Amino acid sequence: MAVAEICLFPLGTGSPSVGGYLEPVMDVIRKSGLKHRVCPMGTVVEGSVEEILELVKACHEAILKAGAERVIISLRIDDRTDKPLTIEGKMRV
Amino acid sequence: MAVAEICLFPLGTGSPSVGGYLEPVMDVIRKSGLKHRVCPMGTVVEGSVEEILELVKACHEAILKAGAERVIISLRIDDRTDKPLTIEGKMRV
């Protein structure tokens, strides 16, 4: 299992408040079935690298559908093979 | 007030477990006096951009002092001038 943080920023929305574009993205993450945690600077998910990349694709589709004309997607994945990584485990540094 | 996520990754440490290098960094963040929250993929802090950059400098010094020969520092700051940003506020999307 890998742990990853996903952040999306819509550009050119006319207002600095972009929550309306992120709500449908959060819906996609909730419905993905992947374990996740909402954090102040992004949402953290737990899954295989393949599952995480599939989820990023779905988040991208959701924010375009929500009307974003341009989006920056920032993703950081931490994966290790020597022992399991979990959201819980990574909270203990 | 801005909100930022700080992550440090020591390279070339010989073991994929790097917590020993991050403990002194967490100490620096705790002692900074800035409001912060430990998240699975990094630590989120709240402060002025100037305070956040000062803290990054101190984290960098701490990880070198802990013995890291090479370090990747990843920082993402969210700052807005039209209304206050807080760690708590950013949890509500």
Place this chain on the structure above:
Amino acid sequence: MAVAEICLFPLGTGSPSVGGYLEPVMDVIRKSGLKHRVCPMGTVVEGSVEEILELVKACHEAILKAGAERVIISLRIDDRTDKPLTIEGKMRV
């Protein structure tokens, strides 16, 4: 077309010099057929979001195969629907 930057960092290697782990990743990018540019802090690629995510998956497999026990993958995608994005175009700010 989207433009994205891909960076991989193996953790826990015996030396701070990690080029040997990145060579097979560069091979994967070169063979992907996607337009790309090597930059000092990562490799920039041009393609659809789907193609870019496929490439990230292949890069992940390549670095594990090269012997990395733990890897941080950092990806930032810029995608817009109102006009085409290209590596060349993004060099002009």
Place this chain on the structure above:
Amino acid sequence: MAVAEICLFPLGTGSPSVGGYLEPVMDVIRKSGLKHRVCPMGTVVEGSVEEILELVKACHEAILKAGAERVIISLRIDDRTDKPLTIEGKMRV
């Protein structure tokens, strides 16, 4: 010497084209005296960690002065103590 990539994204602008906000930031980087290279996904600079953080502060001030109400600043620093890092050196993987 460390090498770092700096990217700024203004949010809430009226158009997805944000070059007008980034021109003053590029001016600040050019006038900083630090060696730098414009890349498709951000600008790469070479300097001490302290110089780089000072530059980020100046870029932040420049984009607010250019009228951005909200800005995401993404910074990734690579620093090593065992041998010098340069923009040129990092082009060779």
